[in-house]
Amino acid sequence: MVASLESGQAHRWKREDGWHTSVVQGNYIKIRQTDKYIEYHCAPNSEESILPLMRSYFRMDDDLDDVYSEITRDDRVATMVDRYPGLRILRQEPWECFIAFITSANSNIPRIHQGMEKMAASYGSPIYMDGSVRHAFPNPEQLAGAGEMGLRHLGLGFRAPYVDQAAQLVAEGRLNLDVLVDLPYEDAKAKLMECKGIGPKIADCIAVFSLDKLQAFPIDVWVRRALGDWYFPGEKPPPDRVLLEWAQGYFGQYCGYAQQYLFHGRRLEK
Structure with a gap:
């Protein structure tokens, strides 16, 4: 909580x-x-x-097991889920x-x-x-x-x-x-x-x-850095428009949850 x-x-x-x-x-x-x-x-x-x-x-109607199965495509988000279990998007x-x-x-x-x-x-x-x-x-x-x-x-x-x-x-x-x-x-x-x-x-x-749009994926400085360092290492990160399309395709229907774990975890690592 x-x-x-x-x-x-x-x-x-x-x-x-x-x-x-x-x-x-x-x-x-x-x-x-x-x-x-x-x-x-x-x-x-x-x-x-x-x-x-x-x-x-x-958002107690969100099944976190379903969310986690969708967004933990790799060790990066999975690590954040383990670190902050139960973090929910607020409605x-x-x-x-x-x-x-x-x-x-x-x-x-x-x-x-x-x-x-x-x-x-x-x-x-x-x-x-x-x-x-x-x-x-x-x-x-x-x-x-x-x-x-x-x-x-x-x-x-x-x-x-x-x-x-x-x-x-x-x-x-x-x-x-x-x-x-x-x-x-x-x-x-x-x-x-x-x-x-x-x-x-x-x-x-x-x-x-x-607005219940869990496919939304806000990209700020922390998320941009996380995506660049973890998913596009050694290259200039794409524009935000391209990052958004990539994230929605990679993390799926709950990519808003993935964003929140990436944002919170990366911000606290500063």
Whole structure:
């Protein structure tokens, strides 16, 4: 579970006193894994009522044995699977994931976390649990109300106009992210890339982490290095477009999982 929450997929999880805490779809959640079970608490809804949400969020419907049989084509990914057993792709709410990865352009994981938390604290609704408060991520209307300057004041820099324009698109109904879940991968990706600030890598991140497109394969600096060193040694790595086609053919229908193991493993080897 820890690897799933700390592998750069979701950007509001914090470690606190042996727990991981976040706000997921309006629920303040704290969760931990022991040797025997996973324990979680939440507010304002009951633990029982959000069990379907938790199962969906952690993609418990994915058969990891099937995933592993598909992606462990060689010792490289197999080694990462052995090192981080149980790492799952998270099924996030599309709106929050959409904004998170727009803010990821030329950034890093701590800075993305900081920006997401600032947007939530500034424009989201508070949720209380056990004397602590976290904020829900602002809905499209709330974030659209911030305006570009409000977002710049949060430190989003050149990403602020992209976030502002994205919020306006969704708030005004010109972009329905939920519809993209049912579109074919290529069509959903193309629709995302119509938005300013979204290129192929960011579109693939949104697709795999929130739109059920497990064939998406985001290529960033860590994945590019892993592919170059491990699969194209001694030669200049091909362009990202060629790498994407190669990865989808090599790793198959679950290549998004292969990407996550490669990304997480290579990043922690730095």
